[in-house]
Amino acid sequence: MTQVNLTDRRPVEAAPARKDRCPVVRLVPAVDDGPAPPRLADLLLGPGRGVLDVLAAPHGIDGPLGGVTLWDPLAGRPCGRDDLLLVAAPSAGTALAGQAVAEAARGGACAVVLKGVEDVAAVRDRARRAGVTVLVAADRVCWDDLCVLARSLVPAARLGQRPAAPAPDLSPLAEATAAAVGGPVEIVDAELRTLAHAGLGHPVDPLRERSVLDRRAPAAAREWFTGSGAAQLLLRTRTAQQVLFPGAVPRTMAPVVVRDAVAGYVIAAEGGGPLCDTAPDVLTEAAAVVAARMAGAPDPATPGPGDLADELLRGALTGTGSLDALGGPGGWTLVALRPAGDRPDPGPAPSAGACVRMVFPGAALTRTDGATVVLLPGRRGRDAAQRDAETVRNRLSALHGVRFVACVSDRVDPGHDADDDIAALAGPLCRAASVLAGRGRPSVASLSDLRPWAVLAELGEIARDRPGLFDGALDASLEHDPDRRAEVLASLLAWFDAGRDVSEAARRLRVHRNTLRYRLQRIEARSGISLDDPVQRFTVELQVRLLALGAG
Structure with a gap:
């Protein structure tokens, strides 16, 4: 088996293949000074966001991700340590899921990935007792795409992209790639429509100028690209190749391969001089990142699985979450929102989480006790927290067409007990929001100001019984x-x-x-x-x- 070093992309001699294990794609760089190995959290909060859902995470999701193994239960071969164990079956019955969890526990896998889990409660209980993280993949995502998502992590880190907080567009990736190769860069789809571009001051030729201004390559260039055989060469080789468009400076193009088809290209043109020697490798790595984002993008018409941050928040609210797995933003603020007055609860809105994350990247949103609860990352003082809560309140009010009120917690600092602190805050915060909703004014208040009424509300719950x-x-x-x-x-x-x-x-x-x-x-x-x-x-x-x- 040949192992590919993702740090310098040169084939290296691998150790003799073990006959007792399945084929595996290793992600850990083979050189000592390479980038740090990716974490499972990098996959779930980055390219896997909206694709993978957490079923059980008894030890959090911060462990290293060492490789990807397609597991065959009939072969009886163990998985590798820190591997992502993909149970490549259309559905996972209780027996099959149990086998996979047991194999992951024996081999020290970082997580098991299943589809179509039949008995969620039974699998979750088995995973928690075994201390194994279990993920559920969306039905629409094929197993090959999951491998692409995982393999994109090391190139993303090398190009300055943080998998845990992917950019909403590809512009930062284009800028990082342009800086690395020493020439202007375009990211285009399969029809050569421009998705992102970066010049960084490099000279541009007429072809790139027209492509950027028109958001698509000129018709003559598109016809030459397909008629000359260049497109077929990139599909066949799946590696970066030099392409000589007529009347243009030389270009190096790397295909973006998704679901065994070319979904786009990362293109670097020679600017004031030739591209750097490592340009083909850099472009190939950038194409892997783009492929992961394309493969991981949820279908807007199809509701996907819950966002991981939302799932962790939902776990934190019951005291079982792993808040530290979300990274280290330096602190958290919890906000509970309810409709003001006696307005009916509008219920959950599928786009509410995305609506909040447009302003506060990395935020989590869930519902508990009839309230909408939002977890905002980052350090903020009392005044800043209330301003941010007002922003969230305004956005959800506009989304639902109902005026909300918001109750804001004090800052929760990161640490071992952070998830317990969040769990302890959730109940009083929701009760205080209920009190504030009954009053209707003010629209935003802090938990410290409303805590006496939150205590009364809790006593009221006892008194009702x-x-x-x-x-x-x-x-x-x-x-x-x-x-x-x-x-x-x-x-x-x-x-x-x-x-x-x-x-x-x-x-x-x-x-x-x-x-x-x-x-x-x-x-x-x-x-x-x-x-x-x-x-x-x-x-x-x-x-x-x-x-x-x-x-x-």
Whole structure:
């Protein structure tokens, strides 16, 4: 078996092939000073985003990705350590999935990739007990494409691209490639339509000028490209080749191969002089990155699997996630959003995550307890956090056509307990957002400001299951005069909110202060409560506030 060193692209002599293992594509560079081996997180958060979904990750997703093995359960051959084990079957029954998990545990695979899992709960339980990460691939993605996605990681790192945060377009990749080869670069599709370009000050010839201005190569150049045999040569060799368009400076073109077909090209033209000696290798590596992005791009008309960051957030909210696997942005802020007032919950919107990530790359979005919860990466102070939460609120309000309110947490710093901190914040944050939604104003508030009401909301949840907590003199008074129930509760609540200032409370109720004073005296007389007694007053206030939240 010949091994290809992705650092310098030269064939190197491999160790004698082991007869006890399946064919494998190694990703780790063979030289000591090469780029660091890619991580599984680089694949999942980068080119595999929207293609691979996490079923179980008991140890997170930060382990090294050493290779890709197509596994045949009938051959009985073990996988290699740190390999991505692809179970190349259209569906994975419980028995087959169990075999794959056991093989991954024995061989130390970084993850198992399945399709069509029949019993999700059983496979997840088996994977967690074995300590094996299990991923599910989208049905629309073929196994060859998954190999392309994985193989693109080392070239991407060499070209300055961060797989964990892919650019929304190919322009940064074009710029990095142009700088590496020493000439202007274009990235085009199979019909020579321009997808991205970068000149970086290099001289350009008329062919490139027309291609950039018209967003496509001239018709004469397209006809020559197909008629001369150059396109067929690139398809046959699948390597970078020099192409001499008539009346243009020499070009080196690398084909972008997706699903066994050429989906585009990465083209470098000679600028002020010849391209660098390593230009063919650089262009080939850039083509691998473009192929991965094309193969990994979800079909806009078909909802794909959940985004990995969303899945990790969903796990973090139950205390089982691995937040550190998302990388080290220096901190996180959690935002919970609900529709204001009594507006109905619009439910999840498939484009909500993409809508938020357009402004905050790397953000995660999920739903829990009827609230939309967003995890924003990066360090931000209190004011910046509220401004960013307002941005998220405005975007989701426009998307759903419903006014949202947002409750913002304090910053969560990265560390071993980060996912536990997020899990501890999620419940109070959603309750505080619910309180804020009932008030309607302000639109954005911090959890620290709303925490007392979040505590009350949690007590209200307990009280709903224990109605006996509302038994007592106040309850008897309300039952005695049901027609005045709303008036009694409103009067007491206004009095407590005003710090027991009768004049201020009467102003808020828009009644005369003597009227409010009379109401309070009547409540004391009918219930036998003394509002001057601190303990009785505390009990009554707690009951009133819980009743105002709808707990009883």
